[in-house]
Amino acid sequence: MNTPSALSSSFDARTDATLRMLRESGQYKHLQVLDSPMDAVVRMRGADGRHFEALCFCSNNYLGLANHPEVVEAGIEALRAYGAGTASVRFICGTFEPHERLEATIARYMGTESSYTFVSCWTATEALFPTFCEPGDVIISDELNHACIIDAMRLTPVIKKGVLKAVYRHSDLDDLERRLREAQDNEECTGQAWVVTDGVFSMEGDIADLPGIRALCDKYDAKLIVDDSHGHGVMGRTGRGTHEHWGMLPGGDSSVDNAQADDIDPLRAVDYFTGTLGKALGGGAGGFVAGPKRGIELLVQRGRPTLFSNALPVTVACSANAAIEILMREPQRVQRLKDNVAYARARIREAGLEVLESPTAICPIIVHDTARAIAMSKRLLEKGVFVIGFGYPVVPEGHARLRVQISAAHTTEHIDALVSALRSL
Numbered sequence: 014m015n016t017p018s019a020l021s022s023s024f025d026a027r028t029d030a031t032l033r034m035l036r037e038s039g040q041y042k043h044l045q046v047l048d049s050p051m052d053a054v055v056r057m058r059g060a061d062g063r064h065f066e067a068l069c070f071c072s073n074n075y076l077g078l079a080n081h082p083e084v085v086e087a088g089i090e091a092l093r094a095y096g097a098g099t100a101s102v103r104f105i106c107g108t109f110e111p112h113e114r115l116e117a118t119i120a121r122y123m124g125t126e127s128s129y130t131f132v133s134c135w136t137a138t139e140a141l142f143p144t145f146c147e148p149g150d151v152i153i154s155d156e157l158n159h160a161c162i163i164d165a166m167r168l169t170p171v172i173k174k175g176v177l178k179a180v181y182r183h184s185d186l187d188d189l190e191r192r193l194r195e196a197q198d199n200e201e202c203t204g205q206a207w208v209v210t211d212g213v214f215s216m217e218g219d220i221a222d223l224p225g226i227r228a229l230c231d232k233y234d235a236k237l238i239v240d241d242s243h244g245h246g247v248m249g250r251t252g253r254g255t256h257e258h259w260g261m262l263p264g265g266d267s268s269v270d271n272a273q274a275d276d277i278d279p280l281r282a283v284d285y286f287t288g289t290l291g292k293a294l295g296g297g298a299g300g301f302v303a304g305p306k307r308g309i310e311l312l313v314q315r316g317r318p319t320l321f322s323n324a325l326p327v328t329v330a331c332s333a334n335a336a337i338e339i340l341m342r343e344p345q346r347v348q349r350l351k352d353n354v355a356y357a358r359a360r361i362r363e364a365g366l367e368v369l370e371s372p373t374a375i376c377p378i379i380v381h382d383t384a385r386a387i388a389m390s391k392r393l394l395e396k397g398v399f400v401i402g403f404g405y406p407v408v409p410e411g412h413a414r415l416r417v418q419i420s421a422a423h424t425t426e427h428i429d430a431l432v433s434a435l436r437s438l
């Protein structure tokens with residue numbers, strides 16, 4: 014048997030080897046430190062310890078709400094009124110009035126019957142699948158779905174033995190149908206089929222064909238779950254999300270000409286949503302599940318993160334509530350973001366760069382080589398433009414990119430400065 018010291022040295026040795034490998038292969042992530050609120054312009058700390066200003070083109074602050082005075086004030090007031098922590102899980106004594114208020118606001122914003130909040134979308138997703146699924150159910154997932162969906166799928170059959178899983182090729186409806194048919198023919202698959210997709214995919218910036226996926230879900234009696242973390246506040250005329258973009262919002266109109274949406278009952282166009290409060294809905298942090306009351310009630314009764322993990326801090330709940338109220342009151346922010354995105358894409362293309370097309374605020378500039386993406390990102394920062402390069406293994410080999418993210422907080426001058434920095438590389 015190993016002695017305790019041998020065990021600890023085995024962790025130490027292998028961790029040192031991993032970190033050395035990451036450094037030597039250029040994959041080691043250096044955390045950039047900010048010394049200002051998140052905004053179009055941020056104050057950063059250089060390697061020499063000195064501060065400098067940079068244009069931020071890599072945050073998820075799509076609507077510029079992270080530092081909105083009302084959002085900040087709502088948090089300060091909540092801190093005074095309710096103190097710092099909830100000191101309890103929700104079902105014991107951790108549910109405060111601001112939680113109820115925020116959940117009603119999210120449901121109104123999403124056009125759903127009900128919603129429930131968590132400390133993050135990651136946690137919301139880890140609550141949803143193991144709680145909703147039972148043995149004999151099958152979860153069918155897009156291969157490019159967010160890591161929290163991948164991990165929640167891995168976790169679910171560990172908690173509930175007999176839950177089945179399948180993955181379909183990215184946005185490939187024929188492959189999705191194949192998986193649904195396989196599930197239908199599988200004797201072990203006796204329960205509910207669940208199809209899960211991101212609304213907006215974070216690395217490609219492309220969107221899910223929700224009308225097409227819904228039609229397949231109807232054909233095979235499957236439920237549809239959409240994680241729209243990058244879509245909320247961005248997609249659709251009023252920023253409700255990818256479902257609004259496709260005309261699948263109750264009472265709403267769409268950003269696209271979508272005849273298919275006429276055949277879809279908007280109230281059940283998407284069965285359940287997961288989302289984050291830490292991106293466009295810039296209140297701070299937190300996540301939610303939104304959908305029919307039945308499922309939300311089950312999460313409250315049975316979700317393990319609900320039962321065993323602390324509630325969203327009240328300060329954050331109040332800031333998030335303010336952010337969503339502002340978004341609903343000022344849909345022109347969403348239009349401003351769309352205008353900025355259209356302008357940025359056109360200027361980036363004019364500069365002769367290859368930018369992936371989509372209606373989202375994520376503009377990946379493909380530079381192919383991982384080392385090149387990292388070097389470009391470093392040179393941009395020296396020019397005062399903060400953009401992150403993503404390479405292998407986050408994206409496939411040969412598809413390395415600079416991921417530019419546009420915000421309603423950017424001005425035309427900011428975008429021009431980004432493009433001239435890109436041109437000068």
Ligand SMILES: *Cc1c(COP(=O)(O)O)cnc(C)c1O
Pocket residue numbers: 132133134135136159161211215240241242243288289290291298299300
């Ligand atoms: C960012 C993101 C998350 C994680 O959200 P957190 O609230 O930070 O946990 C989950 N899903 C998708 C699709 C995301 O883009």
